[in-house]
Amino acid sequence: MTQITLIPGDGIGPEITEAVKTIFAAAEVPVTWEVENAGITTHNAGGLLIPVSLIASLNKNRVALKGPITTPVGGGFKSINVTLRQMFDLYQNVRPAKSTVGIETPFKFVDIVLFRENTEGLYSGLEFYDERHGIADAIARVTKDGCDKICRAAFEYARKHKRKKVTVVHKANILKLAGSLFINSAKTIAPEYPEITLDDKIIDNMCMQLVNKPEQFDVVVTTNLFGDILSDLCAGLVGGLGVVAGANIGKDMAIFEAVHGSAPDIAGKGIANPTALLRSALMMLHHINEHEHANRIEAALEETFKHQEQCTGDLGGKASTQEFAQNVISHLQ
Numbered sequence: 001m002t003q004i005t006l007i008p009g010d011g012i013g014p015e016i017t018e019a020v021k022t023i024f025a026a027a028e029v030p031v032t033w034e035v036e037n038a039g040i041t042t043h044n045a046g047g048l049l050i051p052v053s054l055i056a057s058l059n060k061n062r063v064a065l066k067g068p069i070t071t072p073v074g075g076g077f078k079s080i081n082v083t084l085r086q087m088f089d090l091y092q093n094v095r096p097a098k099s100t101v102g103i104e105t106p107f108k109f110v111d112i113v114l115f116r117e118n119t120e121g122l123y124s125g126l127e128f129y130d131e132r133h134g135i136a137d138a139i140a141r142v143t144k145d146g147c148d149k150i151c152r153a154a155f156e157y158a159r160k161h162k163r164k165k166v167t168v169v170h171k172a173n174i175l176k177l178a179g180s181l182f183i184n185s186a187k188t189i190a191p192e193y194p195e196i197t198l199d200d201k202i203i204d205n206m207c208m209q210l211v212n213k214p215e216q217f218d219v220v221v222t223t224n225l226f227g228d229i230l231s232d233l234c235a236g237l238v239g240g241l242g243v244v245a246g247a248n249i250g251k252d253m254a255i256f257e258a259v260h261g262s263a264p265d266i267a268g269k270g271i272a273n274p275t276a277l278l279r280s281a282l283m284m285l286h287h288i289n290e291h292e293h294a295n296r297i298e299a300a301l302e303e304t305f306k307h308q309e310q311c312t313g314d315l316g317g318k319a320s321t322q323e324f325a326q327n328v329i330s331h332l333q
């Protein structure tokens with residue numbers, strides 16, 4: 001049995017983590033959950049936004065599955081998600097987006113794995129407000145080390161998974177120093193991977209190309225803010241935020257979580273699609289070398305998508321979150 005830290009999160013988080021737990025229990029996946037929460041839930045209960053017990057659990061288990069956590073817009077506290085990624089140097093945010101049989105979209109052959117730098121750039125937290133002059137600064141600091149690490153991670157993934165191309169997305173035409181540091185890092189590393197083609201796109205062109213001809217992209221690597229936005233765009237190409245997974249990976253720790261947020265518009269209604277978190281949990285199973293369990297659940301999930309009425313409302317079905325989980329279980333071989 002592998003012990004995993006489970007962070008239910010808030011909004012739809014508790015509903016979808018419950019669905020994943022139900023499916024894992026039915027599939028007899030050899031993991032145990034150590035439940036620790038964070039954010040507004042622990043704060044409202046009189047505790048810290050990131051409790052000491054959560055940090056201890058992460059340090060001990062080194063692997064976590066995390067539901068979404070709300071971050072107040074404007075004032076309020078710093079994002080728990082960004083804080084955890086920076087605290088444990090989870091510098092890779094890996095977000096695959098792949099077309100799935102049964103999930104109808106205008107695109108049939110999307111298969112993109114996006115590598116988003118996860119700790120630097122505009123999310124560095126370097127913000128300053130000069131009240132007297134009404135000037136707000138947000139510093140998009142990138143480091144050579146940070147650029148090298150995420151670009152190398154993308155190339156290593158491409159090699160391991162026999163992918164053909166890595167596209168570097170940047171804005172080096174305007175961001176002369178920070179943008180150039182990123183693309184130069186990719187250009188320096190690329191010759192070590194002669195079997196992989198290096199391609200580069202300016203972010204604005206990338207957005208247009210993605211909605212026009214997404215099949216041309218394979219592995220994509222980019223900075224923090226661009227990656228955050230592009231991964232939602234990629235989600236839209238393959239069925240929406242309800243179906244796309246993600247992983248925050250560092251040197252010796254990984255936190256798996258969906259691309260989507262806490263979805264306050266549907267929270268508590270029992271209608272959220274648990275697929276995105278389930279797929280994140282399957283990435284987690286591959287990470288801990290439980291490949292057979294991951295493949296078995298993935299096959300059941302894919303079978304479920306072939307029956308639209310068994311899916312949740314975002315995919316045109318009628319199932320609740322828990323009914324969807326039961327439908328996946330019914331297809332377990």
Ligand code: NAD
Pocket residue numbers: 012067068069070071072081241242243257258259260261262263264265266271272273274275276314
């Ligand atoms: P969101 O991703 O929560 O929701 C965007 C839209 O997608 C909504 O219409 C929502 O109903 C839908 N959606 C999302 N997940 C779904 C699912 N599983 N099934 C069906 N529909 C789904 O984005 P938002 O509304 O901009 O953000 C809400 C909150 O989440 C904010 O506080 C934001 O900071 C936070 N957030 C957290 C994370 C995280 O914890 N990693 C990531 C993104 C946003």
